[in-house]
Amino acid sequence: MWSLLPKSNFFRSILLFLTFSISANLSLFADEDIFLEVRSSLESRVKKVVLKNGIRLLMMKREGSPTVAVYTKFLVGSSDETPEIAGTAHLLEHMLFKGTKNIGVTNYEKEKIYLEQIRVWGKRLDSYRLQERELIQKGEPVPEKLITDKNVLEARFKSLLELHRKFVVSNEDSYIYDKNGGTGFNAYTTNDVTNYQILLPSNRLEIWAKLESDRLKDPILREYYTERDVVLEERRMRVENQGMGILREKFLSAAFEKHAYGMPVIGFESNLPFLDIDKTEDFFRKKYRPHNMAIGIVGDVDFSQTESLVRKYFENIPDGESPKPQNVAESFDHETRRVSVKHSSGPMKVMSWLTPASPHPDRPVLELIDAILSQGETGRLYKRLVLRDKLAQRVSCWTGEPGERYANLFAVYVTNVRGADPDKIESAILEEIESLKKEAVSEEELLKIKNQIVGDYIRGLNSNSKLADVLTYYELVAGDWTEIFDDYSRLDRVTPGDIMRVTQKYFSPRNLTVGDLTNSEGEKK
Numbered sequence: 001m002w003s004l005l006p007k008s009n010f011f012r013s014i015l016l017f018l019t020f021s022i023s024a025n026l027s028l029f030a031d032e033d034i035f036l037e038v039r040s041s042l043e044s045r046v047k048k049v050v051l052k053n054g055i056r057l058l059m060m061k062r063e064g065s066p067t068v069a070v071y072t073k074f075l076v077g078s079s080d081e082t083p084e085i086a087g088t089a090h091l092l093e094h095m096l097f098k099g100t101k102n103i104g105v106t107n108y109e110k111e112k113i114y115l116e117q118i119r120v121w122g123k124r125l126d127s128y129r130l131q132e133r134e135l136i137q138k139g140e141p142v143p144e145k146l147i148t149d150k151n152v153l154e155a156r157f158k159s160l161l162e163l164h165r166k167f168v169v170s171n172e173d174s175y176i177y178d179k180n181g182g183t184g185f186n187a188y189t190t191n192d193v194t195n196y197q198i199l200l201p202s203n204r205l206e207i208w209a210k211l212e213s214d215r216l217k218d219p220i221l222r223e224y225y226t227e228r229d230v231v232l233e234e235r236r237m238r239v240e241n242q243g244m245g246i247l248r249e250k251f252l253s254a255a256f257e258k259h260a261y262g263m264p265v266i267g268f269e270s271n272l273p274f275l276d277i278d279k280t281e282d283f284f285r286k287k288y289r290p291h292n293m294a295i296g297i298v299g300d301v302d303f304s305q306t307e308s309l310v311r312k313y314f315e316n317i318p319d320g321e322s323p324k325p326q327n328v329a330e331s332f333d334h335e336t337r338r339v340s341v342k343h344s345s346g347p348m349k350v351m352s353w354l355t356p357a358s359p360h361p362d363r364p365v366l367e368l369i370d371a372i373l374s375q376g377e378t379g380r381l382y383k384r385l386v387l388r389d390k391l392a393q394r395v396s397c398w399t400g401e402p403g404e405r406y407a408n409l410f411a412v413y414v415t416n417v418r419g420a421d422p423d424k425i426e427s428a429i430l431e432e433i434e435s436l437k438k439e440a441v442s443e444e445e446l447l448k449i450k451n452q453i454v455g456d457y458i459r460g461l462n463s464n465s466k467l468a469d470v471l472t473y474y475e476l477v478a479g480d481w482t483e484i485f486d487d488y489s490r491l492d493r494v495t496p497g498d499i500m501r502v503t504q505k506y507f508s509p510r511n512l513t514v515g516d517l518t519n520s521e522g523e524k525k
Helices: 010-021 031-045 088-095 108-138 144-165 172-179 202-217 224-240 243-255 277-287 303-314 363-374 380-388 422-438 443-459 464-478 483-492 496-506
Strands: 046-050 056-061 067-074 183-189 194-201 293-299 337-342 348-355 392-401 408-416 512-518
Touching: 031 046, 046 303, 056 303, 056 464, 067 202, 067 464, 088 183, 088 194, 088 224, 088 277, 108 144, 108 224, 108 277, 144 224, 172 183, 172 202, 194 202, 194 464, 202 303, 224 243, 224 277, 243 337, 243 348, 243 512, 293 303, 293 464, 348 422, 348 496, 363 380, 363 392, 363 408, 363 422, 363 443, 363 483, 363 496, 380 392, 380 408, 380 422, 408 422, 422 496, 443 483, 443 496, 464 483
Parallel strands: 056 293, 337 512
Antiparallel strands: 046 056, 067 194, 067 293, 183 194, 348 408, 348 512, 392 408
């Protein structure tokens, strides 16, 4: 398809492709008219409504199946945490599946008595455990009374949890969705956002509205202490048992000495066992506010009926005060930072440079540099490290590591060939970077890369779920879903000179962080 479109108008290509992907019929207008025509066509299929409390509702009509994909997203992630409460956003994601006063319980009035005691005894047990750990870390003896009191309380607390369990109806919300034809009921937390999703028959949308509004109005942090242990075990599996997990955590901590992007989404091993239930509730009240919330509904949707339904169930959720931003800026000027991690898996290397957040004009240039270096088997780093020098098994770039709300990293991740010299890998990467600084990319190569980026992106949008995800993400992180258009308009305008300028500007030794994964003997194998 790309070969049939005018090479002089890259943006025309993406707009036509996106238009066809949503089944819009559009005649070919003159180049100067195509942008406005396609944008108008898309905007007629997407309706944005802002509720009185600040919730943003995005509805997109898309024929083909009597279903809707619903994504409820919050501008809340690990970047909104402090080190003391690291992991709270992710833990809350788990907790909001535990039900409300109406869901997940046989009798809330009776359960409430146990919940109150669990909260008191759980906090007291945390205090004992924390005292014991601090003494051990200091090398001081632990008093016998502290050990005895802790052991007695642990036994009582375990019995209390077992008594409470008789009131719990596990996964009742999932059961209700299943009974009503729902699929893909899930959630995820990142550094920037937290998302909840479901795919439903369109005539069951009110089921979603009832369940999800109830989840926001009356969440009960049911099984908080047992779920906290589940998250701790999840961390062990994803981070401590994987060399890549440890490397990325240490690497981000080195790259972000000041900013919250240096903290892992899942939290630290040191603080996860002591995340306080009261502080977790406080985090929910402050962050899960309507002004931080966007709902995307894509599929067989009637705009008027859906808007009325969402207003009925969500508009009476009170909005709180907007907290002051807590993040500090990370430095773009520092000595090269290096970390090395020993683990039986590997070996790997990661290199990164700090870059500005969107909507900075250099962002689309960085996206293109990413693609030039790592787009499939034609990427320069792949051809150099994998095909020619046989130093790597895989290589990839990541623009926007680990998030996009704040200044972030342009990162290069390499899976080394065992026995390969990591210094040669680093030198090869730096040489390819230098070539972009000194030699202009050809117009032909740049056009090819632009088309590849758009093709890959649009192919990923060929589902209601992906569209709902993207619409809500742009609405929250970029400030408006229509920034999708501006993103690709800016991409189209990038020139070979821009590639040279931006590479020279950011890819400096005084803006570099390097991480190596080595074996247990220390050899960077």
